[in-house]
Amino acid sequence: MISRQSISADNSLTVFESMESEVRSYCRSFPVVFSKASECKLWDTEGKEYLDFFAGAGALNYGHNNVMQKEKLIRYILEDGISHSLDMATEAKRHFLERFQEVILKPRKLDYKIMFPGPTGTNAVEAALKIARKVTGRTNVVGFTNAFHGMTLGALAVTGNKFKRQGAGVPLHNATIMPYDGYMGPGVDSIAYFENYLSDSGSGVSLPAAVIVETLQGEGGLNTANGEWLQKLETLCRKYGILLIIDDIQMGCGRTGPFFSFEPFGISPDIVCLSKSIGGFGLPMALTLLDPKVDQWAPGEHNGTFRGNNLAFVCAAEALRYWEKENFAASVIEKGKQLENGLKGLISQFPELKGEWRGRGLIQGIMFPMEGMAGEICAAAFRRGLIMETSGTDSEVAKIMPPLIIDKYSLQRGLGILGDSMEEVAEYYRKERIKLI
Ligand SMILES: *Cc1c(COP(=O)(O)O)cnc(C)c1O
Numbered sequence: 001m002i003s004r005q006s007i008s009a010d011n012s013l014t015v016f017e018s019m020e021s022e023v024r025s026y027c028r029s030f031p032v033v034f035s036k037a038s039e040c041k042l043w044d045t046e047g048k049e050y051l052d053f054f055a056g057a058g059a060l061n062y063g064h065n066n067v068m069q070k071e072k073l074i075r076y077i078l079e080d081g082i083s084h085s086l087d088m089a090t091e092a093k094r095h096f097l098e099r100f101q102e103v104i105l106k107p108r109k110l111d112y113k114i115m116f117p118g119p120t121g122t123n124a125v126e127a128a129l130k131i132a133r134k135v136t137g138r139t140n141v142v143g144f145t146n147a148f149h150g151m152t153l154g155a156l157a158v159t160g161n162k163f164k165r166q167g168a169g170v171p172l173h174n175a176t177i178m179p180y181d182g183y184m185g186p187g188v189d190s191i192a193y194f195e196n197y198l199s200d201s202g203s204g205v206s207l208p209a210a211v212i213v214e215t216l217q218g219e220g221g222l223n224t225a226n227g228e229w230l231q232k233l234e235t236l237c238r239k240y241g242i243l244l245i246i247d248d249i250q251m252g253c254g255r256t257g258p259f260f261s262f263e264p265f266g267i268s269p270d271i272v273c274l275s276k277s278i279g280g281f282g283l284p285m286a287l288t289l290l291d292p293k294v295d296q297w298a299p300g301e302h303n304g305t306f307r308g309n310n311l312a313f314v315c316a317a318e319a320l321r322y323w324e325k326e327n328f329a330a331s332v333i334e335k336g337k338q339l340e341n342g343l344k345g346l347i348s349q350f351p352e353l354k355g356e357w358r359g360r361g362l363i364q365g366i367m368f369p370m371e372g373m374a375g376e377i378c379a380a381a382f383r384r385g386l387i388m389e390t391s392g393t394d395s396e397v398a399k400i401m402p403p404l405i406i407d408k409y410s411l412q413r414g415l416g417i418l419g420d421s422m423e424e425v426a427e428y429y430r431k432e433r434i435k436l437i
Contacts, residue, residue, distance in 0.1 A: 039063040042387065053400045068318055097114060123286050124274065144217075153172065157175035213225065231266070246269040256332075257360075285312035353373065
């Protein structure tokens with residue numbers, strides 16, 4: 001293995017190693033102590049600067065300490081604005097609801113009731129699955145291979161990753177996993193395969209309440225569903241009275257360009273889950289958007305103490321300003337093209353690494369078939385001051401997802417660091433005479 005950088009006193013992880021649970025993970029990939037951050041940069045306790053190609057796994061689409069949101073937030077607190085409110089009506093929540101209607105839903109002709117579940121993504125998913133089961137009176141739900149929907153039991157049951165599923169410690173029932181687009185190889189129509197199970201009375205699969213799907217699998221290796229596949233999935237759902245849930249927790253809020261990742265495909269999900277960047281400032285917040293016909297909750301039937309994170313509502317409302325600018329989605333797509341060109345250039349520069357391009361918008365990556373290589377490249381990048389993580393069940397994809405507000409110069413600089421890191425790893429394999437597959 002390529003050695004980790006030596007760690008000095010200020011960046012010592014001793015306290016974390018002795019006190020914090022073994023469950024900690026990202027501090028192992030990025031073994032320094034961070035102290036400051038701004039826009040697309042972070043600094044550790046020794047003042048070393050890092051460029052962020054990770055963006056809090058998609059929770060920092062508007063960058064670290066977004067200046068506009070920060071000012072609103074500080075003023076709100078100084079004026080003794082409500083901080084915690086369960087689901088009581090507050091001025092900050094009203095302002096967010098009105099702005100979300102005006103800036104996001106209305107221009108897209110979307111009619112959703114807005115539910116505030118607990119403040120995390122997995123809460124939004126649990127709420128979606130629960131209401132789908134209630135509305136249809138069915139127990140089974142369908143998820144897809146390599147999907148990721150969160151860590152609570154309902155969400156885990158529709159998650160593909162074996163390691164994460166095993167962590168449940170109990171059988172994960174009432175869910176069926178179907179092949180995602182492309183899972184069975186090119187040219188195999190996995191929707192036709194899925195329909196076979198629904199239409200055949202001998203399939204052993206009971207009619208599901210809902211299908212939950214990501215348009216692009218952010219954790220599961222950056223597999224993309226194409227528009228036609230998603231449209232066919234929607235048609236299938238309509239035919240069998242199955243509710244269609246889009247988990248837009250990571251791909252929503254502009255990660256692929258448009259606010260909702262499904263917009264370009266012309267589909268109308270019954271339920272949409274949002275979290276990660278919806279709170280704007282990296283503050284915890286989640287939404288489960290419900291078609292009005294699905295909103296059959298009894299008051300309080302699903303609740304949670306932290307549904308009223310008003311500090312997040314203040315930043316979430318402010319973040320919507322980006323979506324009033326007509327060119328925001330276009331700027332993401334344009335920077336996405338720059339990233340795609342850069343990554344494809346690097347792939348052809350190092351053909352021996354056998355990299356394969358993946359992605360859409362500002363979530364892209366390179367799949368490396370050689371076991372462990374993506375992680376080694378990310379570690380090499382980190383030593384050079386670039387933060388990026390792997391994706392996929394076998395951590396086979398080096399994933400790039402900078403804050404959406406990143407400037408083109410920084411994007412290019414990060415690509416340069418990634419290129420140097422790929423060079424280092426290629427050189428290491430050459431020197432050690434490790435046979436590349
Ligand atoms: C992150 C994520 C979740 C879970 O969100 P948490 O806030 O970590 O509970 C669910 N679905 C997708 C697609 C995600 O990326």
